[in-house]
Amino acid sequence: MMTDSDLLRTYAQLGTEEAFAEIVRRNIASVYFAALRRVGGDTSLAKDVTQSVFIALARKASVTAGHPFLSAWLYTAVRNEAAHVVRSERRRRIREQHAATLMSNDSEIPAQPGWDQLAAVLDASIDELSEEERRVVLMRFMDKYSFPEMAAKLGIAEDAARMRVSRALERLRTFLQRRGIVSTSTALAAALTENAVGAVPQGLAAAVISGVSASGWVTAGGLGATLAGLLFSPLAVFVAVAVVAVAGAAFERSQATNAEARLSAQHLALQSARDTFAADQRRLAASTQMQRTLRTPATAGNASPGRGLSAIDQKATGQAFMARHPEVRQAFEEWEDAQTKGKYGALFSQLGLSADQVHRFEELMRFGTGFSENATELGTLTLTNQTQDTLDDVQAKLQALLGSEGYQSYQAYTSDLQGRQLAAGLASILAESDAPLTSAQAQQMAEIFAAAGALNKGSVDWGFVAAQSQGILSGPQLAQLDNLRVLRQSWLQTVNPKTQ
Amino acid sequence: MNKAMVCTGVVALAAMGLAWYFKRERNACILETNRLARDLDALQHRAHDGRQQEGVGPVSGVVTEAASVRKATESGFLAKLNNDPATQLRYDAYERVRFAIGFGPLFRALGLSPVQINQFLDNKLKHDANMRDILASLDAEGLSPSDSAGRKLLQEASEEYRAAQSALLGPDGIAQATQYERLIPAHECVDDLDGQATLEGEPLSAEQVAALTSVVSQAMTPDSAGKWHSLGDLDWSVVDLAAQSLLTPAQMTLFTTTETPGPAGSGGTRFMHQMISLVQAGARADSSSGKH
Numbered sequence: 001m002m003t004d005s006d007l008l009r010t011y012a013q014l015g016t017e018e019a020f021a022e023i024v025r026r027n028i029a030s031v032y033f034a035a036l037r038r039v040g041g042d043t044s045l046a047k048d049v050t051q052s053v054f055i056a057l058a059r060k061a062s063v064t065a066g067h068p069f070l071s072a073w074l075y076t077a078v079r080n081e082a083a084h085v086v087r088s089e090r091r092r093r094i095r096e097q098h099a100a101t102l103m104s105n106d107s108e109i110p111a112q113p114g115w116d117q118l119a120a121v122l123d124a125s126i127d128e129l130s131e132e133e134r135r136v137v138l139m140r141f142m143d144k145y146s147f148p149e150m151a152a153k154l155g156i157a158e159d160a161a162r163m164r165v166s167r168a169l170e171r172l173r174t175f176l177q178r179r180g181i182v183s184t185s186t187a188l189a190a191a192l193t194e195n196a197v198g199a200v201p202q203g204l205a206a207a208v209i210s211g212v213s214a215s216g217w218v219t220a221g222g223l224g225a226t227l228a229g230l231l232f233s234p235l236a237v238f239v240a241v242a243v244v245a246v247a248g249a250a251f252e253r254s255q256a257t258n259a260e261a262r263l264s265a266q267h268l269a270l271q272s273a274r275d276t277f278a279a280d281q282r283r284l285a286a287s288t289q290m291q292r293t294l295r296t297p298a299t300a301g302n303a304s305p306g307r308g309l310s311a312i313d314q315k316a317t318g319q320a321f322m323a324r325h326p327e328v329r330q331a332f333e334e335w336e337d338a339q340t341k342g343k344y345g346a347l348f349s350q351l352g353l354s355a356d357q358v359h360r361f362e363e364l365m366r367f368g369t370g371f372s373e374n375a376t377e378l379g380t381l382t383l384t385n386q387t388q389d390t391l392d393d394v395q396a397k398l399q400a401l402l403g404s405e406g407y408q409s410y411q412a413y414t415s416d417l418q419g420r421q422l423a424a425g426l427a428s429i430l431a432e433s434d435a436p437l438t439s440a441q442a443q444q445m446a447e448i449f450a451a452a453g454a455l456n457k458g459s460v461d462w463g464f465v466a467a468q469s470q471g472i473l474s475g476p477q478l479a480q481l482d483n484l485r486v487l488r489q490s491w492l493q494t495v496n497p498k499t500q
Numbered sequence: 501m502n503k504a505m506v507c508t509g510v511v512a513l514a515a516m517g518l519a520w521y522f523k524r525e526r527n528a529c530i531l532e533t534n535r536l537a538r539d540l541d542a543l544q545h546r547a548h549d550g551r552q553q554e555g556v557g558p559v560s561g562v563v564t565e566a567a568s569v570r571k572a573t574e575s576g577f578l579a580k581l582n583n584d585p586a587t588q589l590r591y592d593a594y595e596r597v598r599f600a601i602g603f604g605p606l607f608r609a610l611g612l613s614p615v616q617i618n619q620f621l622d623n624k625l626k627h628d629a630n631m632r633d634i635l636a637s638l639d640a641e642g643l644s645p646s647d648s649a650g651r652k653l654l655q656e657a658s659e660e661y662r663a664a665q666s667a668l669l670g671p672d673g674i675a676q677a678t679q680y681e682r683l684i685p686a687h688e689c690v691d692d693l694d695g696q697a698t699l700e701g702e703p704l705s706a707e708q709v710a711a712l713t714s715v716v717s718q719a720m721t722p723d724s725a726g727k728w729h730s731l732g733d734l735d736w737s738v739v740d741l742a743a744q745s746l747l748t749p750a751q752m753t754l755f756t757t758t759e760t761p762g763p764a765g766s767g768g769t770r771f772m773h774q775m776i777s778l779v780q781a782g783a784r785a786d787s788s789s790g791k792h
Contacts, residue, residue, distance in 0.1 A: 071629070075633035076637075079641075245511070245514075245516045248519040249515040249516070252518070253518070253522045255523070259526040321779075324782070327782075328779055334775075339768075342696060342759050346700060421760070421765065424695040425695060427699060427703075428688075431690070432706075436694070436698070439698050442699045480601075487594060490593040491594045491765070
């Protein structure tokens with residue numbers, strides 16, 4: 001069975017629609033239901049999201065085919081598309097609230113017609129309005145002008161604008177009544193406010209699609225019939241000229257319709273972007289205010305939230321946090337010391353350091369260490385040790401602590417540290433295998449790793465390691481050595497893509 | 501004949517006129533579309549620049565403000581992982597090997613073939629990617645994984661993963677795998693100790709590794725309240741007491757006083773996890789007492 005990636009690649013390269021259809025069949029349920037969940041159970045919105053996601057997938061097939069997991073890509077696409085839809089819905093709900101406000105003075109509201117019922121005859125009824133009435137209805141309910149905006153646009157007083165809308169609605173209500181739709185003007189206004197804009201893009205899209213396909217199909221059919229009948233007629237030449245002209249006109253009409261559709265889509269996109277931009281501006285203002293608040297001295301003294309703070313602020317926040325939670329500072333120092341013991345334990349033995357000297361060594365090694373943790377409730381907290389020492393100070397103190405000879409041993413040991421850590425890592429990987437590393441092998445590997453690092457200016461020359469390990473490690477151990485290589489390299493490349 | 505030719509000519513001329521008209525309309529539309537596209541582009545750039553300047557991600561609603569700021573400034577790696585295919589590939593390569601190593605003893609215990617192992621790893625990687633996407637989705641929408649919607653999504657993803665692994669391993673196999681996966685930190689803790697001890701000339705025997713892993717696993721296993729423990733919040737005094745009868749004094753010293761970063765150089769065991777647990781507990785305390 002072909003994988004989703006294979007199918008997508010086939011579709012991208014060969015345009016095989018069946019391949020894409022198979023992808024849709026496989027993933028439609030998960031996409032649809034993911035969309036359904038994200039849009040709050042609205043099946044109509046979910047269908048829209050689903051359609052958009054697969055359209056995007058088809059459009060980006062050549063790129064997406066290289067994605068390691070199509071389901072992950074689909075999830076992200078559903079998320080983005082649903083977020084967009086939900087934003088639109090939020091704006092629609094705000095309009096509903098406005099409508100409710102508008103209706104608040106009405107005490108008697110008869111049973112309202114359903115939108116579907118109303119929508120079926122609305123356009124025809126709007127057509128019956130006068131030019132002026134139609135304009136105010138469209139401004140108020142399609143373009144969402146407020147009364148003051150309408151007044152400014154039309155150059156009339158706000159009350160006059162309200163009156164015009166009211167009259168137009170009353171006329172519209174009368175026309176609708178003739179078509180069997182009974183409603184009050186206020187209820188009609190509410191229905192229009194709630195549904196009109198949401199419905200227009202859908203109708204527009206459907207009309208554009210059907211219009212484009214219909215014009216193309218009818219033109220082709222008409223041409224076929226005409227050509228069949230006239231192929232051998234004496235008028236053939238003239239007819240051929242006419243046919244070419246008609247076909248050209250049909251083609252241009254089709255192109256113009258497409259261009260109009262694109263223009264409409266661009267209008268909608270621009271409007272959406274304007275809405276988003278306006279919302280962004282409000283949020284940015286809120287964000288700026290929030291960050292300003294976080295950085296005030298009064299807050300910093302008692303601060304713990306790390307969200308949105310610079311690295312320096314995060315360190316200050318971490319210090320304040322540890323001041324409030326001494327148990328965290330203690331755990332932080334124990335972790336640092338345990339790391340130092342893990343790295344330098346063999347050196348301590350080699351130099352015969354006393355417990356006090358070890359403790360002093362550990363304190364000096366706390367220089368420059370740090371730990372960042374994303375605390376669920378507060379954001380990132382960066383724990384660091386504060387010291388006035390410079391690196392030179394620390395080195396001088398180490399030298400004083402260890403003596404000249406001891407310090408040289410420390411320097412030599414440090415240069416081999418990476419090799420030791422890699423050898424310990426290999427032994428760790430093999431700990432539960434049938435071929436655990438012996439101590440002798442671990443020592444040899446530490447030397448090889450150190451040499452490989454020295455050969456390659458600190459980064460490990462894995463080719464050298466593999467070659468040198470041949471006579472030392474068994475087959476299964478060599479296989480795990482390769483796993484260690486992949487593990488280290490892929491991790492380093494993940495966190496730092498420039499790493500080779 | 502002449503009449504027919506004239507009619508045909510008129511039709512042709514009319515059609516050409518229409519073609520000219522539609523072409524003009526199309527060109528006007530294209531020009532207008534391009535103008536709008538420029539406006540849209542400029543608007544989006546302004547919005548993007550504004551977000552960059554303020555460190556705010558492109559998400560909706562004031563409600564998600566904190567999450568977006570946090571994402572932009574602190575979760576850069578996760579955001580990159582979610583949105584950059586190249587980073588995803590590198591991370592997947594890392595995760596595949598990490599899981600192959602971590603689940604290695606389980607694979608051997610279940611006697612899985614290389615094909616089955618690959619399928620197992622595929623399922624696992626797919627599941628992890630799904631979980632990351634769900635968490636990113638929740639974050640983008642300002643929801644917490646503990647919200648009902650978040651719980652439901654995560655639950656569904658877990659069920660899907662479990663079903664895939666069940667189909668591969670069968671009912672007994674999936675039970676073993678589930679239990680094993682929860683206890684991988686115990687294995688890593690002991691394996692890292694053995695790695696360090698081996699280098700120090702004090703390697704643990706296979707029996708010691710198995711026994712100590714069992715002790716740590718036991719300490720992680722749910723208590724009477726049904727709570728699983730992490731390496732950060734298990735009772736280490738109980739573990740250390742049991743370990744004394746299993747390890748030599750030198751091994752015991754290593755076990756209770758040292759920490760290694762693990763094979764990838766990115767991890768840690770008891771000390772790091774204890775610190776993380778305390779940080780999280782302190783943050784929760786601050787949050788509930790309003791000290792932030």
